[in-house]
Amino acid sequence: MPAEIKGLNEECGVFGVWGDNCAAELTHLGLHTLQHRGQEGAGIVGLTPAGLRRHYGLGLVSEVFRDPQSVTQLQGTAALGHVRYSTAGGRILENIQPLLFRFTTEAIALAHNGNLTNALSLRKKLEAAGAIFQSTSDSEVLMHLIRLSQQPTFELQLIEALNQVHGGFAFELLTQSALYAAVDPNGFRPLVIGRLSSGGYVVCSETAALNAVGAEFVQDVQPGQLVIIDDSGMRVRAYTTHTQLAVCSMEYVYFARPDSEIYGISVHEARVRMGMRLAHEQPVDADIVVGVPNSSLSAALGYSRASGIPYEMGLIKSQYVARTFIQPTQELRERSVRLKLSPVRSVIKGKRVVLVDDSIVRGTTARQLVQLFKDAGALEVHLRIASPPLRFPCFYGIDIQTTRELMAANHSVAEMRDIFGVNSLAFLSTQGLIDSVGLSDTAPNGGLCVAYFTGEYPTPLEDYAPALKQELSQLQLHVSEVSA
């Protein structure tokens, strides 16, 4: 394991269709709706009369599928699509999904959202036994495990394989006879099922993508469930009963679209509640509340509602600049914050501003924004973050895999306040986040994974444990602030 902990398969979006004559076109539309979940590359495998066919590439969905022919050539009654998140490492064409495996008797497409905690050790074992991998992505491990299984049917082979991989996953597999979908035993990564008016089914990462293709919501795929859809309809079975709900809280905080619902909770409403709770926990006397578009607007609205401080359009976002987080170098990231966000001077000048953002990762956005607000004549800037300080890495599929880059792991809140040069800085409490989402009364942490804030991981970290221990031993000082 390299010194810097880095997985190869992070946040992604998946979209599968079975039983509709426009399967490839619907998948293309669905991937556009899921574009926020991954901008590094995209791909679609279509079940055509000639078998499974794939088109994929690096870039945005609109770039990969610029030529309309790239979608029409995939025409058939089923399809599987994927958008992949950008990371500094692993940016090679071989990692763009769906992966397509061709065997003498059949072909299988595989798409994965998440990160496996035992992929490396499984891969080493498989390689030692002669397996040949085509990508550096850990998703491929599942296919090798399926093929090695001695079970009599594909379904049972898949179940055996699903019980060997650990961590965060929403898998979809497309064969010539069925579409399969499965979620890990903790439900870290979301996956939902929808029904099309044609009678066909959609299985995808977010309900916003169901809405985009006119599919009616059927159900969330529950932790430990395997869904099988074929020409005789849909079946749902448990591949394991050892489950414990721990949905990734960053899905609610930042990642998912506000118009999606995860396990019945509206992402927008959850964010509004986070902002309201933040206003109660961390009040401040100010003239206006401004949110950082787009992911923080719901929380800013909540802060304004609960505090009675008017909400203002103090920041404008250019619709045509991609997310800053994914820029490969710090200098590029800083420049793109300014390109992407610009303050409305007439609104901000002479005002005491509560600036609400959903999270602080490296601190690039906050640092740049505070400077922009000061340049625009803000009298005071009070930074309020609608999630707790991100201090620990995620190993289940969010691209936060090294503490070294996490600002709150390296600095106390007081230090961060000084670095940003704000009048005050405060975060939402972990309990505040759990209550705001309001997912479950019975599961630990209200059914959320809050490991990035507490360092308490819902599962063993396996391959990642030694490197994390080493990283954390160097960060004792600020990690010890966690319970504060």
Ligand code: AMP
């Ligand atoms: P930073 O500028 O590095 O502090 O990143 C903070 C911004 O990135 C916040 O405004 C969030 O909206 C966004 N963000 C939070 N988590 C992630 C993530 N896992 N991937 C991409 N962007 C994120």
